[in-house]
Amino acid sequence: xxxxxxxxxxxxxxxxxxxxxxxxxxxxxxxxxxxxxxxxxxxxxxxxxxxxxxxxxxxxxxxxxxxxxxxxxxxxxxxxxxxxxxxxxxxxxxxxxxxxxxxxxxxxxxxxxxxxxxxxxxxxxxxxxxxxxxxxxxxxxxxxxxxxxxx
Numbered sequence: 001x002x003x004x005x006x007x008x009x010x011x012x013x014x015x016x017x018x019x020x021x022x023x024x025x026x027x028x029x030x031x032x033x034x035x036x037x038x039x040x041x042x043x044x045x046x047x048x049x050x051x052x053x054x055x056x057x058x059x060x061x062x063x064x065x066x067x068x069x070x071x072x073x074x075x076x077x078x079x080x081x082x083x084x085x086x087x088x089x090x091x092x093x094x095x096x097x098x099x100x101x102x103x104x105x106x107x108x109x110x111x112x113x114x115x116x117x118x119x120x121x122x123x124x125x126x127x128x129x130x131x132x133x134x135x136x137x138x139x140x141x142x143x144x145x146x147x148x149x150x151x
Contacts, residue, residue: 010053013053013054014053014054014056014057017054017057017058017129018057018061021057021058021061022061025061025065025125029065039124040075041075041076041077041102042062042063042065042066042075042076042077042124042125043076043077043079043121043122043123043124043125044058044059044062044076044077044078044079044123044124044125044126044127045079045081045113045119045123045125045126045127045147045150046058046078046079046080046081046127046129047081047110047113047126047127047128047143047147048081048082048083048110048128048143049080049081049082049087049088049091049105049127049129050082050084050087050091051087051088051090051091051094052078052080052087052091052094052095052103052105054127054129055078055080055091055094055095055103056095058076058078058125058127059076059078059101059103062076062125063075063076063100063101074100075100075101075102076100076101076102077102077104078095078101078102078103078104079104079105079106079118079119079123080103080104080105080106081105081106081107081108081110081113081116081118082105082107082108082110083107083108083109083110084107085107088105088106088107091103091105092105104118106118110143110146110147111139111142111143111146112146113143113146113147113149113150114146114149114150119150122150122151123150123151124151126147126148126150126151128143128144128147
């Protein structure tokens with residue numbers, strides 16, 4: 001399956017995401033949030049991930065928080081969920097788990113995250129990107145609350 005995207009636009013989007021992570025998460029870590037970087041593995045839940053174009057950027061960024069720690073291998077586990085199987089298939093085709101990086105994608109209703117047996121643990125990071133919050137505000141509020149409950 002091919003994931004048709006404008007490669008230049010995708011590259012630019014990922015660079016913006018990286019800068020945003022550095023400005024926000026980087027500031028929290030710099031202000032002394034050792035719990036995030038002390039985790040043996042940073043677990044990331046990406047809600048309504050679609051084809052999860054941001055998977056590599058998220059994994060790389062959170063691994064970079066640990067780079068250089070004495071004798072500690074930086075690791076991430078990204079779990080993406082969406083209701084569109086075609087998009088998830090594209091994500092599965094593009095992102096394979098490898099040393100220090102785990103990628104899992106499953107179909108599910110984000111407003112019922114507590115019901116998904118695929119989510120066997122808590123997460124350190126919750127990601128929502130490109131959501132049309134002005135469509136179904138109450139639904140997105142419920143989805144956000146379900147995501148927060150997984151942290």
